[in-house]
Amino acid sequence: MSILIKNIILDGEKKDILIEGNKIKKIGKNLDSKAKEKIDGKGENAVLPGLINCHTHAAMTLFRGYGDDLLLKEWLEKKIWPLEAKLTEDDIYWGTKLACLEMIKTGTTFFNDMYWHPKAAIEAVKEIGLRAMIGLVLIDFDSKGSKENVEKLYKRLDAKNLEPISLSIAPHSIYAVSRKNLIWAKNFARKYNLPLHIHISETKKEVKDCLKKYDLRPVEYLEKISFLGEDCILAHSVWLNDKEIKILAKRKCSVVYNPTSNLKLAVGNIFPYKKFKENKVNVCLGTDGPASNNSLDMFLEMKIASLLQKHKEKNPTILPAKEVIKIATKNGAKALKVNIGEIKEGKLADLILIDLNQICFKPGHNFISDIVYSTTGNCVSDVICNGKILMRERKVKGEREIIKKATQRAKELVKRY
Numbered sequence: 001m002s003i004l005i006k007n008i009i010l011d012g013e014k015k016d017i018l019i020e021g022n023k024i025k026k027i028g029k030n031l032d033s034k035a036k037e038k039i040d041g042k043g044e045n046a047v048l049p050g051l052i053n054c055h056t057h058a059a060m061t062l063f064r065g066y067g068d069d070l071l072l073k074e075w076l077e078k079k080i081w082p083l084e085a086k087l088t089e090d091d092i093y094w095g096t097k098l099a100c101l102e103m104i105k106t107g108t109t110f111f112n113d114m115y116w117h118p119k120a121a122i123e124a125v126k127e128i129g130l131r132a133m134i135g136l137v138l139i140d141f142d143s144k145g146s147k148e149n150v151e152k153l154y155k156r157l158d159a160k161n162l163e164p165i166s167l168s169i170a171p172h173s174i175y176a177v178s179r180k181n182l183i184w185a186k187n188f189a190r191k192y193n194l195p196l197h198i199h200i201s202e203t204k205k206e207v208k209d210c211l212k213k214y215d216l217r218p219v220e221y222l223e224k225i226s227f228l229g230e231d232c233i234l235a236h237s238v239w240l241n242d243k244e245i246k247i248l249a250k251r252k253c254s255v256v257y258n259p260t261s262n263l264k265l266a267v268g269n270i271f272p273y274k275k276f277k278e279n280k281v282n283v284c285l286g287t288d289g290p291a292s293n294n295s296l297d298m299f300l301e302m303k304i305a306s307l308l309q310k311h312k313e314k315n316p317t318i319l320p321a322k323e324v325i326k327i328a329t330k331n332g333a334k335a336l337k338v339n340i341g342e343i344k345e346g347k348l349a350d351l352i353l354i355d356l357n358q359i360c361f362k363p364g365h366n367f368i369s370d371i372v373y374s375t376t377g378n379c380v381s382d383v384i385c386n387g388k389i390l391m392r393e394r395k396v397k398g399e400r401e402i403i404k405k406a407t408q409r410a411k412e413l414v415k416r417y
Ligand SMILES: [Zn+2]
Pocket: 055, 056, 057, 199, 235, 288, 289
């Protein structure tokens, strides 16, 4: 399969891009090729790397708008957990498909997931053609999340043959997974060379409880059990002190900023971006699940990410547009260790085309500013992932069926409760 994209705006200049197989083969002017597929940008489309959502729970699309504006404890105990207990493989399959459809429509080509029934999620992602890292969830209070089950799943899933999908080990958090099981998770992950994906320091209570139990703050506790390393992706990372940030820098961990979820769940603190940057910690961006966001649109997330830091630091020069695009692309690729995140020859072909005719790009003084502050994911016209066209002129194969089936599953799920 080869694709030739003609007359596309790349870094302010009109260029052609040739994709062969799953890679960007050549970028230049007036490229000629016998490519099977041709897309003409006519100088009216720009290209960006596909956005990378570094922390989500995709199938929670089924819970979108179900129980908003509640206290976290009430929301989890009365709304989310009872419903999650009733989830079937089929629910996960359609919920994940709906999430994938939303991500494609809003320009995300890679997501880092953590949720139940990974086999069904993988099937959905595979059929739709996105790139994803699917976490095998470890949790103490559900047999689906036992270490025996994670090990069984890992062996059954045949990780080497899932490309472009990969697996991670995902112990939910330090409060939902025992010390013994966290140690098991990091040993298992390192034995099989799998990344570790965990929630950390999302609330003040988590820090308080950890101090009470171990006389250590959450990051100090993870450091003590030798959990931290370059293979760690730490979602939230909101309630951290300077010492913890220095530990994460030393261990070369990646942290995921989830601004909308943090605001909506009122976690009471703002992600310490400036300190992470000063300490050269790799910062990525994520939406968190669609029950606590409620959108998977990374364009919205970029805008909120930047505005919230400006507000926190009382400084409008913090996290400028160019930098926020980098955390949503290149930094995500670094965390997930995949050759994506930039439009360059030799990179894997994950890219999105932007419709510059939309009002939000007019008059067009600064494309990068418009991307972060003015538009939404609706500006994406075409999506290519791993060298395959997933959306052409905003049309995705099978989208009507996905919307219909996922809506049906969500309505039936609520009735089961
Ligand atoms: Zn989460």
